[in-house]
Amino acid sequence: MTGWVVIAGLGPGAEALVTPEVSDALAQATDIVGYIPYVRRVTPRPGLTLHESDNRVELDRARHALEMAQGGKSVVVVSSGDPGVFAMAAAVFEAVEAEPAFAALDIRVLPGITAMLAAAARAGAPLGHDFCAINLSDNLKPWALIEKRLRLAAEGDFAMGFYNPRSASRPEGFVRTLAVLHETCEPERVVIFARAVSTAEEAIRVVALKDATPDMADMRTVVLVGSSRTRVIPRDGAPFVYTPRFTPA
Amino acid sequence: MTGWVVIAGLGPGAEALVTPEVSDALAQATDIVGYIPYVRRVTPRPGLTLHESDNRVELDRARHALEMAQGGKSVVVVSSGDPGVFAMAAAVFEAVEAEPAFAALDIRVLPGITAMLAAAARAGAPLGHDFCAINLSDNLKPWALIEKRLRLAAEGDFAMGFYNPRSASRPEGFVRTLAVLHETCEPERVVIFARAVSTAEEAIRVVALKDATPDMADMRTVVLVGSSRTRVIPRDGAPFVYTPRFTPA
Known part of the structure; x- marks a missing residue:
């Protein structure tokens, strides 16, 4: 089993602003990682593990997601808005640069509607x-x-x-x-x-x-x-x- | 019947990047207005009129949309990407400012994934x-x-x-x-x-x-x-x- 990490933008709040691409990734995930209020926007289901973390631990959260993907999990790191705009995508790539083995992983960023x-x-x-x-x-x-x-x-x-x-x-x-x-x-x-x-x-x-x-x-x-x-x-x-x-x- | 104008962002190209909010507006529209390649991204259906226009006629296109809404139509002006970023939303409001009667209309901008x-x-x-x-x-x-x-x-x-x-x-x-x-x-x-x-x-x-x-x-x-x-x-x-x-x- 090959793991992956998707960093997905949930948009500013309304479900009607979540792209189908992001909804599909959430549906395929085994694990969701993110700041508490964003993880709570994901509907629980059997087979899906929700990992809530506090604010200001972005690098720890990123490493956790990357390590789970190395172990074969399908991980979505949820971000509000667009993950590339003052959100989680940069933190994940900081963690990748610090640990070269992570660079071989399947890592994708899915854009969202930024605030x-x-x-x-x-x-x-x-x-x-x-x-x-x-x-x-x-x-x-x-x-x-x-x-x-x-x-x-x-x-x-x-x-x-x-x-x-x-x-x-x-x-x-x-x-x-x-x-x-x-x-x-x-x-x-x-x-x-x-x-x-x-x-x-x-x-x-x-x-x-x-x-x-x-x-x-x-x-x-x-x-x-x-x-x-x-x-x-x-x-x-x-x-x-x-x-x-x-x-x- | 009360008309409206929605200026909607279709995102950069993939259907998976069109928000549900935009898809809903397209499903409710009577008329679609826009530059030819963007209008062609909308699936034809009975009751929906597609108005394709050439590039560089943004103000004419905006007025046409606003006049149809005055006549009771439900009009979506389609834009690629996000309509507020170098796209159709500013042109529509330029037309509104030039003709104060337009300001009473129901006009909404629906964001999209910008390029x-x-x-x-x-x-x-x-x-x-x-x-x-x-x-x-x-x-x-x-x-x-x-x-x-x-x-x-x-x-x-x-x-x-x-x-x-x-x-x-x-x-x-x-x-x-x-x-x-x-x-x-x-x-x-x-x-x-x-x-x-x-x-x-x-x-x-x-x-x-x-x-x-x-x-x-x-x-x-x-x-x-x-x-x-x-x-x-x-x-x-x-x-x-x-x-x-x-x-x-």
């Missing part, structure tokens, strides 16, 4: 032009690099998507982010706070930068910032927000 | 850290803006995903792009050419920047460029490419 793009779809098309994705957590990189990237993204007039904007333990990062945006963008710049997109707790808030406050974000929020050309179309209910395709010379 | 993330998944996790998405076509923006963004993205050491790298009619843009990368990145920087991902014609090529040539890209290719920290894990067959989550101070 930034699900949030953009709910708001309209705010990322309809060039954009950057930045993880605001300074757990794994220095704040100076985050700030540098924010300033360069603003200078390039990219739209931006922010992951992990504000943890309970380190809320000051998003305060600093807003301060950088105030220095580099005009007060009317469009900011979208998209919380728990596609779940029952979904909440989308569209504000001007001058009205954005740190408490509008938490770890279940992605924040989108328009470019200088992003437009808001008012209407009954939430406005449509989009970034035009055309930029004049 | 950049499908390509990244095939290669490993090259976008596992902060990244930028840049459309290299200068049809709708000046080349100077593209070049500025390339230089800022390189300065910020973002990974990059390029859409529309090289059209048959204007192949010189990608020559210039490689020239900017040669000025701003080291010769060993990882470049991935991902053509027609998830289709029968899929081809993934991983090269060092010094070995990248313009003919490696065409309009069916997305190009991914790693950050300075992106790693290549050699193995039998295609290597794994990933960008580590951790960046030291």
Whole structure:
């Protein structure tokens, strides 16, 4: 029996956003590995072992999955969103690089709907032009690099998507982010706070930068910032927000 | 009868990458609107009218969809990949802004797997850290803006995903792009050419920047460029490419 590891993206929350490719992999798996809330999205069945792990043990979790595959298991590492965007795929390949024998395994990454793009779809098309994705957590990189990237993204007039904007333990990062945006963008710049997109707790808030406050974000929020050309179309209910395709010379 | 417009992402090509949400919208539609090859991905059935249009008529196509919804039709505008990423969603909202009566319509965007993330998944996790998405076509923006963004993205050491790298009619843009990368990145920087991902014609090529040539890209290719920290894990067959989550101070 030949084992394999699939790193699969479950999307932002709704089952209707899980691709058939991912559903098929889950149906073929012998073992599911992942952070507790993501593993709990998988329906238990006979012959399937669920391995729940805590947050911040990504490398241990990756090694566990790879070792089970070496032993002949069919393992799906579940990730929210897209596994390649600030999620489990990089952690698995870090574990592979550290232990060359793992590189011979059958390892595949199955894409999913990442939170930034699900949030953009709910708001309209705010990322309809060039954009950057930045993880605001300074757990794994220095704040100076985050700030540098924010300033360069603003200078390039990219739209931006922010992951992990504000943890309970380190809320000051998003305060600093807003301060950088105030220095580099005009007060009317469009900011979208998209919380728990596609779940029952979904909440989308569209504000001007001058009205954005740190408490509008938490770890279940992605924040989108328009470019200088992003437009808001008012209407009954939430406005449509989009970034035009055309930029004049 | 109340009409609606859904702008739906069909993903990069494979049916297994179409979300159930999009499949449901297609099943409920009375009319499908889109660029010829995308409309042809929808299975004909009684009661469903397929409206194929040529490329570069996005605004006409958007207005047509919105007018049909005003007349009570259930319209799906099909896009490849994700409709919010260099695709049809921005065009629809441009048409809405130009004609305020359209803003009262039921308009929803359904996300899809965008080519950049499908390509990244095939290669490993090259976008596992902060990244930028840049459309290299200068049809709708000046080349100077593209070049500025390339230089800022390189300065910020973002990974990059390029859409529309090289059209048959204007192949010189990608020559210039490689020239900017040669000025701003080291010769060993990882470049991935991902053509027609998830289709029968899929081809993934991983090269060092010094070995990248313009003919490696065409309009069916997305190009991914790693950050300075992106790693290549050699193995039998295609290597794994990933960008580590951790960046030291």
